[in-house]
Amino acid sequence: MKLKFYFLFFILxxxxxxxxxxxxxxxxxxxxxxxLALHGxxxxxxxxxxxxxxxxxxxxxxxxxxxxxxxxxxxxxxxxDVVEAVIKVMEDSPLFNAGKGAVFSxxxxxxxxxxxxxxxxxxxxAVTNLRKVKNPISLAKEIMNNSQxxxxxxxxxxxxxxxxxxxxxxxxxxFVQKRWNEMLKIRDSSKxxxxxxxxxxxxxxxxxxxxxxxxxxxxxxxxGNIAAGTSTGGITNKKFNRIGDSPLIGSGxxxxxxxxxxxxxxxxxxxxxxxxxxxxxxxxxxxxxNVEKAAExxxxxxxxxxxxxxxxxxxxxxxxxTFQFNTTGMFRGSIDTKGEKFVAIY
Amino acid sequence: MKLKFYFLFFILxxxxxxxxxxxxxxxxxxxxxxxLALHGxxxxxxxxxxxxxxxxxxxxxxxxxxxxxxxxxxxxxxxxDVVEAVIKVMEDSPLFNAGKGAVFSxxxxxxxxxxxxxxxxxxxxAVTNLRKVKNPISLAKEIMNNSQxxxxxxxxxxxxxxxxxxxxxxxxxxFVQKRWNEMLKIRDSSKxxxxxxxxxxxxxxxxxxxxxxxxxxxxxxxxGNIAAGTSTGGITNKKFNRIGDSPLIGSGxxxxxxxxxxxxxxxxxxxxxxxxxxxxxxxxxxxxxNVEKAAExxxxxxxxxxxxxxxxxxxxxxxxxTFQFNTTGMFRGSIDTKGEKFVAIY
Numbered sequence: 001m002k003l004k005f006y007f008l009f010f011i012l013x014x015x016x017x018x019x020x021x022x023x024x025x026x027x028x029x030x031x032x033x034x035x036l037a038l039h040g041x042x043x044x045x046x047x048x049x050x051x052x053x054x055x056x057x058x059x060x061x062x063x064x065x066x067x068x069x070x071x072x073x074x075x076x077x078x079x080x081d082v083v084e085a086v087i088k089v090m091e092d093s094p095l096f097n098a099g100k101g102a103v104f105s106x107x108x109x110x111x112x113x114x115x116x117x118x119x120x121x122x123x124x125x126a127v128t129n130l131r132k133v134k135n136p137i138s139l140a141k142e143i144m145n146n147s148q149x150x151x152x153x154x155x156x157x158x159x160x161x162x163x164x165x166x167x168x169x170x171x172x173x174x175f176v177q178k179r180w181n182e183m184l185k186i187r188d189s190s191k192x193x194x195x196x197x198x199x200x201x202x203x204x205x206x207x208x209x210x211x212x213x214x215x216x217x218x219x220x221x222x223x224g225n226i227a228a229g230t231s232t233g234g235i236t237n238k239k240f241n242r243i244g245d246s247p248l249i250g251s252g253x254x255x256x257x258x259x260x261x262x263x264x265x266x267x268x269x270x271x272x273x274x275x276x277x278x279x280x281x282x283x284x285x286x287x288x289x290n291v292e293k294a295a296e297x298x299x300x301x302x303x304x305x306x307x308x309x310x311x312x313x314x315x316x317x318x319x320x321x322t323f324q325f326n327t328t329g330m331f332r333g334s335i336d337t338k339g340e341k342f343v344a345i346y
Numbered sequence: 347m348k349l350k351f352y353f354l355f356f357i358l359x360x361x362x363x364x365x366x367x368x369x370x371x372x373x374x375x376x377x378x379x380x381x382l383a384l385h386g387x388x389x390x391x392x393x394x395x396x397x398x399x400x401x402x403x404x405x406x407x408x409x410x411x412x413x414x415x416x417x418x419x420x421x422x423x424x425x426x427d428v429v430e431a432v433i434k435v436m437e438d439s440p441l442f443n444a445g446k447g448a449v450f451s452x453x454x455x456x457x458x459x460x461x462x463x464x465x466x467x468x469x470x471x472a473v474t475n476l477r478k479v480k481n482p483i484s485l486a487k488e489i490m491n492n493s494q495x496x497x498x499x500x501x502x503x504x505x506x507x508x509x510x511x512x513x514x515x516x517x518x519x520x521f522v523q524k525r526w527n528e529m530l531k532i533r534d535s536s537k538x539x540x541x542x543x544x545x546x547x548x549x550x551x552x553x554x555x556x557x558x559x560x561x562x563x564x565x566x567x568x569x570g571n572i573a574a575g576t577s578t579g580g581i582t583n584k585k586f587n588r589i590g591d592s593p594l595i596g597s598g599x600x601x602x603x604x605x606x607x608x609x610x611x612x613x614x615x616x617x618x619x620x621x622x623x624x625x626x627x628x629x630x631x632x633x634x635x636n637v638e639k640a641a642e643x644x645x646x647x648x649x650x651x652x653x654x655x656x657x658x659x660x661x662x663x664x665x666x667x668t669f670q671f672n673t674t675g676m677f678r679g680s681i682d683t684k685g686e687k688f689v690a691i692y
Contacts, residue, residue: 148615150619
């Protein structure tokens, strides 16, 4: 042990000849133990809903996002940078209900929410009701890093985005014909429902991926830090500028190096009532449950117990990953600490 | 035991002669054990800041709110109805930073947030960025009771308010000269600060009551249920439609019959990072701390630990009340289960 120490001292002394690289000496030591997981929403997914080529399309985007995130981790990227990059890939795809593929509200608008949290220092950033920011997750990260505030809203958030050089696009960028048709179908069928979803056949028929198709990512980086992020277009045909759980720290998104990083997807109102992401943390922090058991209790017991539907992904500092959902499926994928890749829908 | 049962059966049978009052038979039994507490914000309050008559004015409003709430409890009102009524009294006063007395944002607007939660069933309602709703807490309660959503935002929330018959006022209703002057003073002095509060003397000089003057209420009703509510104008000179912790379930407001009801006040960003209200619950639920100890750990240890400032009030199902703050003062008051009233500032 002592010999190793002297050897290290020798190397460090040697490397300080010539130009002293203080930055690299100060930098945290990176290990090869890193991992990440993502989701693209949980919902009522049954095989008959997708053609093989549709399944392939979803898997391809998830695969691309995972490979990008993992290659960044190999090169020493931090957890929050990887969370942002992975979510951006899914935001830029029209397949997922976030960014480009965001669903339409009752008023025919896209209203996007996102949040990110760093488990290392509990710093976080969140946004709601965005209409023109190409990548909501990037604005959330910008807020986390460069604002005195945590949670910005609508036009104010977009004003901050412009000041900080975050990419703004025309609202037409978010127009996806399929999403528009989905909204019209539900809006027309629920005209008489006012503010109560009820049990209309039309809504039951809705491809619930579009209700629950939030995207999220959790990461353990090579410095032993974890982070979580979530991005969503919310619920198709939503009214009254509804805010869901995704941008709410503790409900849809949470990360803490003392326990885990969590990103949720599902019927947001129930995740808010449970403060679900923080509840997973609490089972680990206070009851010493492992990440899988903690997440399982929150989804299978507590969420199911209040009649809620959805799922979550979580990772701990050992890189253990869990996918939990009480729906028939969840778009999900991971690359674990051994480098093994996993992608699934049902 | 059996005798008592037969006696009860006899009484019930007897009362069913004539008109059967099924509703009253089903109604939960009310006890005489109820209590409530309120706060009007925590901050840097030192005696020299207030004249005796100013102190009296604050205490008078708190007293009025407490007496109203207690008389409602005596008459059998539910916890959430009392939370709403108590907070309305403070919202209607120009002294507190909520409703009528809401502070101005950097753009010279009032942007109000509120939330309410019922510990009995975890139902909750929240609003942010209101500009025209006279009593934000009433809209939060309406959402809790009559919306499929939990959290509504800005114009959408106000559209829902109109549909539901919640009182809308002209924005001029919220104009209070003192608040306007405060905003101008800070805005002018922080022109060069952009998005960083820094340590400007001008801001340090600010009467921080106006930064932290959120109002809140926690109640144990005669049916053994607890509830919490919070209402705020946010931070003077806030920008970018900032959302604080008050309307965030789990951060600024939380109630659960399994533990406690909590309302927070202070530098909201830090309460969000801690998911503070739910953290108080967690110390009780998972670690079996009493309400005072749980709240003390969160404020004195955790909030102080991350450099945050503020306070909270909490109540449990036995009617135990705690006031915790790491600032020099908090407007606060209570009437406990013995009917004893308490009102204080420092």
